[in-house]
Amino acid sequence: MFGLDGIAKRIFGSSNDRYVKSLGPLVKQINALEPTIAALSDDDLRAQTEKFRARLAAGEKLDALLPEAFATVREASKRTLGQRHYDVQMIGGIVLHRGEIAEMRTGEGKTLVATLACYLNALTGEGVHVVTVNDYLARRDSEWMGQIYKFLGMSVGVIVPNIDDDSRRAAYACDITYGTNNEFGFDYLRDNMKYAREQMVQRPFSFAIVDEVDSILIDEARTPLIISGPTEDKSELYMQVDAVVKLFVADDYEVDEKAKSVILTESGTEKAERAFEAAGMLEGENLYDYENTQVVHHLNQALRANVIFRRDTDYIERDGKIVIIDEFTGRMMDGRRWSDGLHQAVEAKEGVQIQPENQTLASITFQNYFRMYPKLGGMTGTASTEAAEFYDIYKLNVVTIPTNLPAQRKDVDDEFYKNADEKFGAIVKTIRESQLRGQPILVGTVSIEKSELLSEFLKKEKVPHTVLNARFHEQEAHIVEQAGRLGAVTIATNMAGRGTDIQLGGNFEARVIRELEGVEGADRDAGIARIKAEVQAEREAVRAAGGLFVLGTERHESRRIDNQLRGRSGRQGDPGLSRFYLSLDDDLLRIFGQQGMLTRMMNNGLAEGEAIVHPWISKAIETAQKKVEARNYDVRKQLLQYDDVMNDQRKVIYEQRADIMDSETVGDVVVDMRHETINTLVGTHCPANVYPEQWDVEGLTAACANTLALDVPVADWVKEAQMDAETVVERLIEQADAAVAAKAAALPPETWVQIEKNFLLQALDHHWKEHLSTLDALRQVIHLRAYAQKTPINEYKREAFGLFERMLVQVRQDVTRMMSNAQFQMTPPAYDDQPLPDFITTHIDPFTGQNDAFGSLPAGNLAMAQAAALAIADDYDAETVADWVRTTSRNAECPCGSGKKFKHCHGTIA
Known part of the structure; x- marks a missing residue:
């Protein structure tokens, strides 16, 4: 017996069938134009592109152009590739153009389908991105399908690893740009680390078509894209911890394969304590004392590397390096690295050279990256099982396209x-x-x-x-x-x-x-x-x-x-x-x-x-698969919930950076920051409703010297009759503004504007990087709030908001300090030529640390802000840390003798 839904479906068809059927008249319009379009010469066919653009400029909509544009692409495909789009491919093209997911079986020609929606949407001149799962497909499709676009007078670009910024900028300027999801995402992050608008490579987003959309927006969306820089080398620690882990037997730990985690038993803990004590690595008597936090962390990662992660399944060794194997495609992922010391633990396990860990500089999830496109379409052979997630996360409908021939x-x-x-x-x-x-x-x-x-x-x-x-x-x-x-x-x-x-x-x-x-x-x-x-x-x-x-x-x-x-x-x-x-x-x-x-x-x-x-076996298998799929969906939802918090803050920072780069002058911003900082300093040392005799006059004097570079007689001001905090603020603002104005007057206006911009961007980037590290650490421990009957995500939002407000205060103080203390000259002395280290582009799981990270690319010219000013003064004191800033290059060795670069030692911006 059929229920009412079943009866209705048998009579009227499913909602998907009805939707596909509704596109039939549009396909008939396209087919009716075929004889007319086929009669055009090559030049006339190519001229269609400019005619369409002229009609768009006159106010016509893309939907009105669709039948003619699709018929034009079909004819161009016949003449260049010898392939004619089937009617079902036309339906797929319409679905993509409408910002939906076209589910088409393997062999139905999805690559050719994309040309229809790409051409139509590229007519606007705003650029179309075609996102593929690997570099080979990006290159192949750009050359293969590029024949159609070029025949019709459109430009085609491709984004692959290890090309320079000029090549990337040219590729993004094309009408249609092919590339991988990782390259598009990392270019977005790198653009928002640049110091000038002309250095950025991407244009504002318009329309993207994602090939293998389930692989990119579902499978790979469990892990965010991360750009990071190297930190200190701890190779010896990894090797020492690995040697201890190799002493363990099966009774020393318990394994949870579902969660890919492993924990020590009581016997394992005792064995670890004895081994670390013998190696001089244990502080105190207990392994889990606060002082041993770092050792315990690396012990846990070494356990996972030795017990959970398997050679030739999760990774292989190639040319003395550990290379991750993609769990979904079986591909070797050159340059990817696991996070949080896990990759280093695997390197120690296999006895290869250990590369240093990295610090996060910028990150974004695929969910939040692709949701920035005003219009997004996708195609794959398998999307219907995840239709609910596609709609929940991306507001994308899945449309199943019938096959050209019966299966x-x-x-x-x-x-x-x-x-x-x-x-x-x-x-x-x-x-x-x-x-x-x-x-x-x-x-x-x-x-x-x-x-x-x-x-x-x-x-x-x-x-x-x-x-x-x-x-x-x-x-x-x-x-x-x-x-x-x-x-x-x-x-x-x-x-x-x-x-x-x-x-x-x-x-x-x-x-x-x-x-x-x-x-x-x-x-x-x-x-x-x-x-x-x-x-x-x-x-x-x-x-x-x-x-x-x-x-x-x-x-x-x-x-x-x-x-x-x-x-x-x-x-x-x-x-x-x-x-x-x-x-x-x-x-x-x-x-x-x-x-x-x-x-x-x-x-x-x-x-x-x-x-x-037996049907029972099939049922058991399906149940097991549903368990894993549900668990993975929970991981993705949790990741997105936490990244949404960071995403709001990321938008504020990136929009602020863009405003700074695009503004003709940022003087008002710098002045406001200086005035806010002065108000904060006075408010801290001279609180309201407190008698002047109880103010922290010495603290305020010292703060003015440090932050504003002013030697002000605050103690004398306080002795004046009826002196209040507002008057102190007014006097400090007057003197601080005058001091900075004197510096500005000594330099050409355009130079001063560039200096202000560079200091603003440098302070924003430094504190944003530190803020990301803090949020990473917060995210890893916030779940403990659940023991206090509190919702971790709500606690995370509250804490993250407070940290963000604190960060903005620190940015204001840093910009004020740098502008007030810096001394400028028109001809800066030569800097050493040591290049900045390469950034590492990574793709890791913040909850399990088990996923991956993508290959290194050059940092680019991100050090330009550091050349804005250099102090040269007669009263330079080689023993004074504050004076080192005046003459020491950021990349030079620190004068303290630590052996570190100055920027990583006493030159760190507080």
């Missing part, structure tokens, strides 16, 4: 085995049988370790195969392109989001490029004809063998990843098959599954090597 893939029930050995034995047998009949097989594994284990099984059975994992990611495109050839066996680590189409019989274009490189003329034409015939014949043979067989060796934590793996088979109406092989040893079932029920089923008379297929 022919068969999704067979899972096979379940007692243990991993029996499972792998059955997998090898299946692979051999499929290969003998010519059916290509794509085998999906969850880690490098599992892919290499399966590879060993196949080698023993002499089954030819190819392995694609993080060790061989350079050959990725070539391996995947030919994974659909007759009898091909490809073992891949988490195929999700690879972005390369698997075509039955092999990829014709890829073979032409590889086999006919350097061949010209008649020989090339003959070669193309030969390859085309071979691919066509092989395609028919593969179709007859059943199409691509996707074989999953294990269920992933997320159902979407499993669906993406299945989706590699059955593209464009091709036949295909998918099946997962499971065992009780699989991580998902071992950690999250209903072990009791599963074990009883396996032991109920099941013969060795025999598999079972």
Whole structure:
């Protein structure tokens, strides 16, 4: 029996079906224009772009241009790529243009779909960003789809790592810009650390299309983007702690694999205390005394590194470095680093060179970054399972687009085995049988370790195969392109989001490029004809063998990843098959599954090597996956709740920086800060409702000398009759303003304005960096307030607001102190040429510290503010710390003899 909802759906279709059907008339309009557009010459077709822009300038809306613009793109695609957009691709383009998510199955041509919405929205001249999951796809798509845009007279740019700011600025100035989510996010953060508007590379945001939107906005959104700078080296401490951890046995700690945490037992604590005491690292008698906080922190991280994190699963060692493996795609993430000393702990565990930890300079979550775009669209093969989250967080609707041809893939029930050995034995047998009949097989594994284990099984059975994992990611495109050839066996680590189409019989274009490189003329034409015939014949043979067989060796934590793996088979109406092989040893079932029920089923008379297929098993697996998905959603929601607090403050700081850079003069701001600071100084030392005889006159005099560089007779003023605090404030303001005005008069006006701007930006950046560190520390301990029956997030908001107000006070005081104490000359002496250290761009989890961080990029010219002033005076005293500021370069060694740079020692701005 159907409920009322079911009956209505059967009669009227689902809401998604009705929405897609409503787009039909628009597609008909586009199709009706095809003959007219096709009759245009190349030049006339290219001229369409300027006609559209003229109509927009005249007040016409983008929606009115949509049918003609889409028809124009379709014709340009036919002439440049030889590909014509299907009607379902037109529907996908409309969905993207409307700022929604188009869910389209693998092989339906999402990359081509994006060109429709990109072209239409780029007509405004405000720029369109196409966000991909990796650099390879960004480069490939910008060149491949760029042929359409360039044919129509539009410019195309691409953002990849390790290009300079000029190249980035030029790429962002293009009509359409391709790049990865990380590069876009880090450029935003770096822009808001620059000291002049002309140094910034990005334009104001307009429209973005996110490819593999579930991977970027869901999976990677668990961890924020972070730009950080290096701190002091503590390599010896990491190695000492690692040596202690390696003494532990299984009884010395308890492991929680769900939370990826490990804690010491009583015996482990005693063993650690004895070891640290012997090494002279323990202060006091108890490991958990306050003095040993740092040691305990590094002990916990070393425990996680040695017990939780596994080589060839979570990371690999390459060229003497620890390289993180992306848990969703199996990719090797060069330059990424775990946070909070965890990466250093893994380096100590593996005995490679230990890199120093880093301090946060700027950070943002993907949620808050992408919510800054006025219009956002996305596309993926799997989004419907996360539709609620997409709407809750991003206000994005998910629209499922029908396939161009009916799906022919068969999704067979899972096979379940007692243990991993029996499972792998059955997998090898299946692979051999499929290969003998010519059916290509794509085998999906969850880690490098599992892919290499399966590879060993196949080698023993002499089954030819190819392995694609993080060790061989350079050959990725070539391996995947030919994974659909007759009898091909490809073992891949988490195929999700690879972005390369698997075509039955092999990829014709890829073979032409590889086999006919350097061949010209008649020989090339003959070669193309030969390859085309071979691919066509092989395609028919593969179709007859059943199409691509996707074989999953294990269920992933997320159902979407499993669906993406299945989706590699059955593209464009091709036949295909998918099946997962499971065992009780699989991580998902071992950690999250209903072990009791599963074990009883396996032991109920099941013969060795025999598999079972049962609805209960499928239900148990689905339940386990839902548990993990719910937990990950909670992590993302919690991260966003906390980042929303910081985001409000981030907006204030970044808007203030932009106002400073854009203003012709900031004199009023500096004056207001000076007056506020004077009011605060007097209010602190001469409080209201207190007799002048009780004022802290000596303290105020000293504060005026330190902050305002004024030697004022406050004691004499107080002796005057009817002296009050307001009069003291007025006199201090008068003298401080006069002193600064005298400095300004000695310099050209434009130089003085630049000095004021630089001091403002320098003070803002310094205190914002310290504020971020404080908030990081606060976030890690605020959950303890729950023991006092208080809501941690509310406590965090309250504390963060108070800290932010305190930071603004400190900024005002710093700017006033610098402007008052600095002495200026028109020709500054030479500075040493030591470059600033590279910034580290990272992507870490603030709650677990387990996720990653992205590669280093040059800091850029962020030291320009430090060259604004240098003190040269006759009364310089080499023994006085205050005078060192006058003659010591920020990058020079500190005069105190510590060996540190001055800016990291006595030159630190308080």
